Amino acid sequence: MTDRPTVLLPVRILEGEPIPEGIPDLLMRAHVVLLGYHVVPEQTATGQARMQFEARARTRLETFEGMLADAGATVETRLVFTHEAQATIDRTIYEHDCLAVLVPNATNPPETVLVALRGRVGLDRTATLVGGLFGDADIDITLYHALEADESEADARAMFEAIVDRFVEAGIRRDAIDVRLAEGGDPRAAVTETAEAFDVVVVGESDPSVVTYLFGMRAPQVAESFLGPVLVVQRERPADARSTE
Amino acid sequence: MTAEHEPKRGTGTNIEGEAPEPEPEGVSDAVTVTEESELERTIGLVGGLTIGIGTMIGAGIFVFPGLAAGNAGPAGALSFAIGGVIALLVALPASELATAMPRSGGGYFFVSRSMGTGPGAVVGLGLWLGLVFASAFYLVGLGHYAAAVFTELGVVLAIRPVIPLGLLFGLALTGLSIAGTENTAVIQNVVVVGLLVVLTVFLSYGTLDSLGVFGRQTVPEAFFPRGYLPVLTTAALVFTSYLGFAQVATVAGDIKRPSRNLPLAMVGSVIVVTIFYVATIFVATSALGAAQLGTLGETAMVEVAREFLGLPGAVAILFAGLLATFSSANASILSASRTVYALSRDALLPRRASRINLSYGTPHVALLAAGGPILVLVASGRVEVLAEVASFLHLIMYSLIAVAVIVLRRRDPTWYEPSYRMPGVPVLPAAGALASVLLIAFMQRASIAIGFVVIAVGYAWYRYYADDVDLRGDF
Numbered sequence: 206m207t208d209r210p211t212v213l214l215p216v217r218i219l220e221g222e223p224i225p226e227g228i229p230d231l232l233m234r235a236h237v238v239l240l241g242y243h244v245v246p247e248q249t250a251t252g253q254a255r256m257q258f259e260a261r262a263r264t265r266l267e268t269f270e271g272m273l274a275d276a277g278a279t280v281e282t283r284l285v286f287t288h289e290a291q292a293t294i295d296r297t298i299y300e301h302d303c304l305a306v307l308v309p310n311a312t313n314p315p316e317t318v319l320v321a322l323r324g325r326v327g328l329d330r331t332a333t334l335v336g337g338l339f340g341d342a343d344i345d346i347t348l349y350h351a352l353e354a355d356e357s358e359a360d361a362r363a364m365f366e367a368i369v370d371r372f373v374e375a376g377i378r379r380d381a382i383d384v385r386l387a388e389g390g391d392p393r394a395a396v397t398e399t400a401e402a403f404d405v406v407v408v409g410e411s412d413p414s415v416v417t418y419l420f421g422m423r424a425p426q427v428a429e430s431f432l433g434p435v436l437v438v439q440r441e442r443p444a445d446a447r448s449t450e
Numbered sequence: 451m452t453a454e455h456e457p458k459r460g461t462g463t464n465i466e467g468e469a470p471e472p473e474p475e476g477v478s479d480a481v482t483v484t485e486e487s488e489l490e491r492t493i494g495l496v497g498g499l500t501i502g503i504g505t506m507i508g509a510g511i512f513v514f515p516g517l518a519a520g521n522a523g524p525a526g527a528l529s530f531a532i533g534g535v536i537a538l539l540v541a542l543p544a545s546e547l548a549t550a551m552p553r554s555g556g557g558y559f560f561v562s563r564s565m566g567t568g569p570g571a572v573v574g575l576g577l578w579l580g581l582v583f584a585s586a587f588y589l590v591g592l593g594h595y596a597a598a599v600f601t602e603l604g605v606v607l608a609i610r611p612v613i614p615l616g617l618l619f620g621l622a623l624t625g626l627s628i629a630g631t632e633n634t635a636v637i638q639n640v641v642v643v644g645l646l647v648v649l650t651v652f653l654s655y656g657t658l659d660s661l662g663v664f665g666r667q668t669v670p671e672a673f674f675p676r677g678y679l680p681v682l683t684t685a686a687l688v689f690t691s692y693l694g695f696a697q698v699a700t701v702a703g704d705i706k707r708p709s710r711n712l713p714l715a716m717v718g719s720v721i722v723v724t725i726f727y728v729a730t731i732f733v734a735t736s737a738l739g740a741a742q743l744g745t746l747g748e749t750a751m752v753e754v755a756r757e758f759l760g761l762p763g764a765v766a767i768l769f770a771g772l773l774a775t776f777s778s779a780n781a782s783i784l785s786a787s788r789t790v791y792a793l794s795r796d797a798l799l800p801r802r803a804s805r806i807n808l809s810y811g812t813p814h815v816a817l818l819a820a821g822g823p824i825l826v827l828v829a830s831g832r833v834e835v836l837a838e839v840a841s842f843l844h845l846i847m848y849s850l851i852a853v854a855v856i857v858l859r860r861r862d863p864t865w866y867e868p869s870y871r872m873p874g875v876p877v878l879p880a881a882g883a884l885a886s887v888l889l890i891a892f893m894q895r896a897s898i899a900i901g902f903v904v905i906a907v908g909y910a911w912y913r914y915y916a917d918d919v920d921l922r923g924d925f
Contacts, residue, residue, distance in 0.1 A: 252791070
């Protein structure tokens with residue numbers, strides 16, 4: 206798993222949610238942490254669900270593992286019974302130091318990728334991820350940035366030159382990179398609107414509400430807004446971030 | 451912080467040929483690791499404390515003060531203090547064992563692993579039924595509060611509504627726990643914190659007023675109006691108010707950072723409720739006098755609040771009492787269901803008893819195994835007997851938990867590595883075991899008889915059903 210970016214793929218393992226079309230191809234250059242999880246209500250002990258469903262969950266997980274491996278990814282699997290999906294996903298991100306989490310929606314073979322940036326926050330990790338996944342492929346990358354209130358267009362352009370250099374370092378061809386700036390407004394709405402034209406969207410985790418928003422809370426709206434898969438780049442976890450409670 | 455165990459399974463099979471599930475490979479702060487999968491731990495310290503406190507205050511504050519004052523006079527406060535000391539003497543060994551074995555099933559798990567299947571089965575089946583008796587007791591209390599609402603509204607009913615209301619709530623609770631999948635832990639936390647705030651305000655005001663700060667003349671009376679013996683019989687009666695800390699251990703498999711949070715949640719919740727109970731009896735007897743309190747029965751606290759704060763106070767305590775008894779009953783039904791799971795995992799009950807319902811994801815058989823008998827017991831309406839049998843069955847477990855610590859410290863098996871070690875072994879656990887057994891002696895004859903029958907049936911079931919199963923912890 207030397208140069209492969211580590212991507213977490215969380216799957217609700219028992220609820221008829223197969224790996225959507227196009228996802229194995231999208232992740233062919235990744236090291237995938239395939240997290241199969243099953244959420245049980247509080248009345249149920251997690252061990253109770255394990256006794257009954259572990260064998261079936263394992264079988265499904267292995268099928269998915271095979272699909273990803275066939276496409277070229279390296280895969281590690283985790284199977285977790287939990288009361289809180291978010292706690293499990295967060296823990297797995299931390300334990301595997303995942304660069305990004307994939308919200309899996311179906312896609313065509315990816316040709317265009319939108320990378321939403323918020324300044325330089327998490328830039329290195331975003332560049333490493335995009336470079337690792339799409340570096341040597343024939344894919345158009347669009348870097349997108351919504352101007353903030355106190356930011357001039359000239360400032361943003363200057364910032365972008367440095368950013369583009371960083372992506373080139375990470376292995377993306379300079380001529381595959383397009384830069385797009387948008388005027389103020391609600392940045393999230395702007396990203397949502399722009400995203401429609403692309404196959405894959407990469408966003409940063411810096412805005413936690415985006416993460417919650419993407420994770421199944423309001424699935425119908427998400428499905429309408431982002432028809433394709435979304436990679437959420439994760440902040441670097443501090444080494445001793447564990448045991449916060 | 452990973453306790454590594456050899457993943458062995460208990461040996462032998464029950465008469466249906468089911469063997470105990472293998473032990474997990476290890477336990478970390480966030481997860482229990484088994485061979486093929488992981489079990490996430492999701493309850494933090496606050497959640498653990500609210501499980502303990504939420505289960506306990508429903509009884510001690512909202513049901514018992516009138517009964518305790520009627521039996522023992524103002525010395526009822528002493529009865530609660532005695533109960534608190536005994537609970538603490540058991541919470542300490544339970545904490546030590548929980549950090550060495552942070553698995554669902556609590557006291558049953560500790561006893562079966564340290565002393566073998568026979569005592570384990572008796573304690574496990576006793577714990578399940580003890581929780582059933584406790585839930586029935588809370589539901590009758592809830593029925594009293596719901597009936598008091600009708601009285602407050604001036605509605606006159608043709609029949610005494612306590613039992614029918616208790617049954618109704620029992621049905622609703624069982625149904626909700628089978629079909630409801632909302633996140634009730636959050637609600638439980640809010641309810642418990644809200645109750646503690648209301649009670650702190652009320653008791654602070656009441657204490658100051660009772661001490662004469664606002665010019666009140668307290669009712670003068672003897673501290674021991676009926677002598678010393680009623681203090682002990684009352685202690686035995688109200689011990690039901692201290693059963694909740696063991697519920698924390700029943701969900702030990704869900705607690706994050708178990709080595710830190712389990713001891714804090716168990717010992718902390720016992721200390722918190724003891725302070726609240728003693729203050730409550732002091733305030734209540736100061737306000738109305740023990741003799742009058744004794745005539746007011748289960749909802750005496752409503753009248754105490756009316757005495758201090760008028761109608762708004764009465765309404766607030768009425769509402770708080772409904773919430774508190776409801777949350778106690780709810781927590782006990784869920785714990786009973788967890789206990790059934792722990793027993794079936796170890797092949798002491800049929801595996802199908804912990805089957806999960808495919809549409810709701812809840813263990814409907816285990817929940818019905820709690821809800822069904824609860825309704826029968828509620829129909830009996832015998833508050834004091836229900837409370838004492840619940841305490842009896844828990845006290846047997848508590849004494850064995852205390853003994854287990856002594857046994858394990860002496861035998862010192864390699865797998866026994868508690869991260870919290872209680873002080874004063876063997877004196878303190880021996881005192882806890884002895885006090886638990888002695889308290890039983892002060893109960894009503896009927897309660898003691900029922901308790902022994904349950905234990906005998908439990909032991910007979912083990913010999914019939916799972917005689918071959920060996921669970922002693924060599925994992």
